[in-house]
Amino acid sequence: MRYVKWGFWAVLFAIVATFLHYNLPRHDIVRIVGTEVRRVDFGENSIFWATPDVGTASATSRDVRFINTVRPNSKTLVFRNEDTGWGWPPYFKLDSSDLQAQAESLISTQADPIWVSVTRYGWRSRWLSIFPNAVGLKVVPSPDTRIIPWANIIILTLLVVILLTIRAMWRQFRERSIDPLLEDAGEAWDDAEEGAKGFFDRFFGRK
Structure with a gap:
């Protein structure tokens, strides 16, 4: 799975780099x-x-x-x-x-x-x-x-700032919204698993 993830980011980086290489002055x-x-x-x-x-x-x-x-x-x-x-x-x-x-x-x-x-x-x-x-x-x-390619320096600097801002916003959103939901889902799954285990123990007469 890790190779798929890195492959996805490599392809995305290549697409963005090609786009910028063609369009930037x-x-x-x-x-x-x-x-x-x-x-x-x-x-x-x-x-x-x-x-x-x-x-x-x-x-x-x-x-x-x-x-x-x-x-x-x-x-x-x-x-x-x-x-x-x-x-x-x-x-x-x-x-x-x-x-x-x-x-x-x-x-x-x-x-x-x-x-x-x-x-x-x-x-x-x-x-x-x-x-x-x-x-x-x-x-x-x-x-x-x-x-000196001032236009490219300014554009690429702005892109880096925008990407870092989006990354920081995503991390905050994940910490505040997604991670608690995953924790609650994990706890609910554990409770359901314990309930199912207790049901089967009682059903089959296990002690």
């Missing part, structure tokens, strides 16, 4: 090399794409903005640039057109690079054809610039 320092708009037909991977721009109609096929970048180690990284609107995740991004124009103004060459910190959420998977969604751009002085 992260930062990539890159050099923007181009932008483009491509027509995308959505299939099984549609859950990894955001909604259409606010005010436009939903469809299974639409134009999506992309930002092409290169990391300091020369590896490429492509971002999609989609509104999140008022849905999930709650970035309330409504300015993908402005962000695309900003990205185009920051295009640079290897000889004269402009390093940009891209705030994004999501994953890049060539197998699933999914891309992280860029939600912000900021010019940084060098590719070695250290970005």
Whole structure:
């Protein structure tokens, strides 16, 4: 039974960690090399794409903005640039057109690079054809610039505080309500067992 309990908590932890890893903001320092708009037909991977721009109609096929970048180690990284609107995740991004124009103004060459910190959420998977969604751009002085993830620190701290509060409330509720009921049930069971034993002793004539 103990293995089942630990297995349940391990699965729950993995689900929560995966959820947070996908939705929490992260930062990539890159050099923007181009932008483009491509027509995308959505299939099984549609859950990894955001909604259409606010005010436009939903469809299974639409134009999506992309930002092409290169990391300091020369590896490429492509971002999609989609509104999140008022849905999930709650970035309330409504300015993908402005962000695309900003990205185009920051295009640079290897000889004269402009390093940009891209705030994004999501994953890049060539197998699933999914891309992280860029939600912000900021010019940084060098590719070695250290970005402190204040948003993640605050969100994770609040989650820990909430979990500890729920745990403390549950322990108090259990001590005040559940444990006394279990004790009463145990005593009632013992009394019933003693009564049944006395009945059988009398019925079978045991002394």
